[in-house]
Amino acid sequence: MSLGSMNLGRMRPLLLALLLAGCASTQPWYKGNLHTHSLWSDGDDFPESVVAWYADRDYDFVALSDHNTIADGEKWVRIDAARRPAYDVLQGRFGATSRQRGDTLEARLRTYDEYRALFERPGRFLVIKGEEITSSFERRPLHVNATNLVHFIEPQTGTSVTDVLQKTIDVVLHQRETTGQPMIPHINHPNFGWAISPEDLVPLVGERFFEVYNGHPAVHNEGDDTRPGTEAMWDRVNAERLARGLPLLLGLATDDSHNYHEMAVGKANPGRGWVRVRAAELTPAALIAALEAGDFYGSSGVELEDVRFDGRTLSLDIEERPGVAYETVFVGARRAGADSVEVSTVFARVAGDEPSYRLRGDELFVRATVISDRPMANPYREGETGKAWVQPVQPR
Numbered sequence: 001m002s003l004g005s006m007n008l009g010r011m012r013p014l015l016l017a018l019l020l021a022g023c024a025s026t027q028p029w030y031k032g033n034l035h036t037h038s039l040w041s042d043g044d045d046f047p048e049s050v051v052a053w054y055a056d057r058d059y060d061f062v063a064l065s066d067h068n069t070i071a072d073g074e075k076w077v078r079i080d081a082a083r084r085p086a087y088d089v090l091q092g093r094f095g096a097t098s099r100q101r102g103d104t105l106e107a108r109l110r111t112y113d114e115y116r117a118l119f120e121r122p123g124r125f126l127v128i129k130g131e132e133i134t135s136s137f138e139r140r141p142l143h144v145n146a147t148n149l150v151h152f153i154e155p156q157t158g159t160s161v162t163d164v165l166q167k168t169i170d171v172v173l174h175q176r177e178t179t180g181q182p183m184i185p186h187i188n189h190p191n192f193g194w195a196i197s198p199e200d201l202v203p204l205v206g207e208r209f210f211e212v213y214n215g216h217p218a219v220h221n222e223g224d225d226t227r228p229g230t231e232a233m234w235d236r237v238n239a240e241r242l243a244r245g246l247p248l249l250l251g252l253a254t255d256d257s258h259n260y261h262e263m264a265v266g267k268a269n270p271g272r273g274w275v276r277v278r279a280a281e282l283t284p285a286a287l288i289a290a291l292e293a294g295d296f297y298g299s300s301g302v303e304l305e306d307v308r309f310d311g312r313t314l315s316l317d318i319e320e321r322p323g324v325a326y327e328t329v330f331v332g333a334r335r336a337g338a339d340s341v342e343v344s345t346v347f348a349r350v351a352g353d354e355p356s357y358r359l360r361g362d363e364l365f366v367r368a369t370v371i372s373d374r375p376m377a378n379p380y381r382e383g384e385t386g387k388a389w390v391q392p393v394q395p396r
């Protein structure tokens with residue numbers, strides 16, 4: 001054996017490790033929003049203009065998720081005085097098909113296939129089909145988004161909150177199975193109308209996602225004096241789900257945008273909540289695979305360069321911004337005795353851009369919320385600062 005080949009032999013594992021490390025760190029974090037509305041339901045702008053809001057900014061993908069529609073077929077909307085400015089913008093940028101009905105001008109909405117064709121660029125920008133399956137139980141609004149579905153899904157009825165949610169999830173997963181197309185249901189804004197309690201979410205089978213943050217002003221992300229906020233809900237639900245052998249729920253951040261003209265607290269505006277998904281490529285299948293693997297975080301203004309978990313230590317690299325300070329709260333659930341579990345345990349609070357937490361051994365799961373002191377440009381409530389929500393991990 002020559003000296004040269006010996007050296008090469010020694011080099012190879014190190015080279016491989018470097019290459020693998022390089023691959024892991026260079027995989028992009030695609031930015032997207034999975035929950036938006038347009039004139040196909042109760043949003044106040046045309047679907048082209050809604051997609052443009054995201055495509056014109058730093059987003060890589062968006063799913064329009066109108067209530068109980070997948071934006072197909074023929075739909076005309078009246079162009080009254082309030083809608084005229086949006087119509088003029090549409091006409092100027094994308095053109096529009098209109099007709100006169102007596103004194104009223106009407107415009108035809110572009111279908112999903114039509115508006116997608118205007119924006120989608122392979123590897124650059126993705127327009128995913130969505131629907132907000134909008135049901136209720138005893139006047140409680142029960143909304144479940146389906147992302148990347150093929151066929152329209154009817155709102156479901158049932159005998160309880162859990163039953164309606166489960167039936168909705170089952171229909172999505174059944175469609176996934178019969179079409180072979182990856183698609184996911186996610187539970188929307190549990191505290192909207194105080195509709196969904198932690199107990200309602202615990203038994204759901206097949207569900208992996210819920211909205212820990214939603215930018216609509218009526219969703220009570222933070223709970224109230226008697227009802228838990230979405231973060232406390234998340235930990236309670238996951239502690240119970242683990243006890244039942246069910247997989248952990250993962251937390252999404254979304255806009256749930258409806259209002260595109262006046263940007264203000266109290267309006268359901270775009271740009272408040274998004275996900276960053278570390279996927280192999282910008283396709284629905286790759287994004288969904290990464291979401292299901294938990295390789296994503298929700299954000300309302302904090303960006304992460306890396307999230308690592310080696311089975312013992314959860315570490316983050318937070319993107320530095322001049323003058324912005326970060327505190328990361330490592331939180332979760334732990335065994336507190338033979339039969340007792342402590343929930344929403346704060347394991348550590350770490351300041352700075354590179355927080356990490358080494359598990360002690362009694363944790364059932366640990367997740368991280370990064371809190372910045374940077375006020376959001378357009379918060380959903382006064383005084384809100386940007387955050388990021390990292391998915392729960394279990395010790396290995």
Ligand SMILES: [Zn+2]
Nearest residue numbers: 132143188189
């Ligand atoms: Zn909703």
Ligand SMILES: [Zn+2]
Nearest residue numbers: 035037132256
């Ligand atoms: Zn919505």
